[in-house]
Amino acid sequence: xxxxxxxxxxxxxxxxxxxxxxxxxxxxxxxxxxxxxxxxxxxxxxxxxxxxxxxxxxxxxxxxxxxxxxxxxxxxxxxxxxxxxxxxxxxxxxxxxxxxxxxxxxxxxxxxxxxxxxxxxxxxxxxxxxxxxxxxxxxxxxxxxxxxxxxxxxxxxxxxxxxxxxxxxxxxxxxxxxxxxxxxxxxxxxxxxxxxxxxxxxxx
Numbered sequence: 256x257x258x259x260x261x262x263x264x265x266x267x268x269x270x271x272x273x274x275x276x277x278x279x280x281x282x283x284x285x286x287x288x289x290x291x292x293x294x295x296x297x298x299x300x301x302x303x304x305x306x307x308x309x310x311x312x313x314x315x316x317x318x319x320x321x322x323x324x325x326x327x328x329x330x331x332x333x334x335x336x337x338x339x340x341x342x343x344x345x346x347x348x349x350x351x352x353x354x355x356x357x358x359x360x361x362x363x364x365x366x367x368x369x370x371x372x373x374x375x376x377x378x379x380x381x382x383x384x385x386x387x388x389x390x391x392x393x394x395x396x397x398x399x400x401x402x403x404x405x406x407x408x409x410x411x412x413x414x415x416x417x418x419x420x421x422x423x424x425x426x427x428x429x430x431x432x433x434x435x436x437x438x439x440x441x442x443x444x445x446x447x448x449x450x451x452x453x454x455x456x457x458x459x
Contacts, residue, residue, distance in 0.1 A: 259336030266313040267345035271354045279315060279334055286319050307332060311420075315339075315449050365444045371407040389414030410429040413454060426451050 262268050269275050281292045289307060293300045310316040317335055321328040343351055353359055385391050391414065417425065430447045 258338040258340035259331055261339050261341035261345070264347070266315055266339075266342040266404045267307060268347060269313050269315065270339055270341070271350045273347055273359045275306060275309070276363065278303065279310055281333040282328065283337045286333045288322055288331060305390050306358055332425050360446065361448065364448055367446065368407060368409055385414070387414065387416075391402045413456075415451075416458060422451060422453070 260269065270279075278292070278296065280286050281295060281323075289300050289303050293303045303387075307316060308411070311318075315335060316332050318330050319333045320331040322331060346354065381391075381393050383391055389412075391412075415422075429451065433449060435449065
């Protein structure tokens with residue numbers, strides 16, 4: 256399928272915003288009413304209506320029919336395509352940076368992680384050398400058990416000492432691991448951030 260070509264900054268900047276673009280997703284699957292989408296997204300119809308009008312003005316969404324009912328009929332909206340493409344030159348510098356660095360997803364990930372792990376309950380911080388001689392920051396407290404929450408896992412390290420070939424191998428392994436689970440259709444959404452980058456700081 257050939258992607259729909261976007262030529263206006265207005266449309267490009269809306270698609271570059273995950274919080275707005277994901278509201279287009281249900282309409283990319285087929286015609287929907289505002290109430291259907293609002294209910295599925297756990298949001299107010301009035302809030303969705305504002306975004307839908309933005310998407311319509313930008314040429315990303317169109318009215319394709321009506322659902323009869325007592326009183327005024329409900330409009331059926333549908334996305335103009337299921338795939339879009341546009342030049343990065345159409346984006347504002349802020350939108351391009353947000354999109355390329357995944358800042359919006361990172362904010363959502365960290366907000367949810369903090370909510371699930373109760374970062375505000377942490378009372379002790381431990382700084383120590385691990386067996387490899389790397390300096391590690393972490394919590395010396397056990398995180399509270401929260402059986403009502405789904406599994407949350409987070410680790411970070413600036414203490415991987417690799418050759419370029421080893422880093423390439425690790426990146427490939429991480430990509431393979433992600434692809435193993437991508438496309439599954441479980442009942443709960445999870446966020447995953449995988450990142451590996453060389454650091455300019457010298458080996459200490």
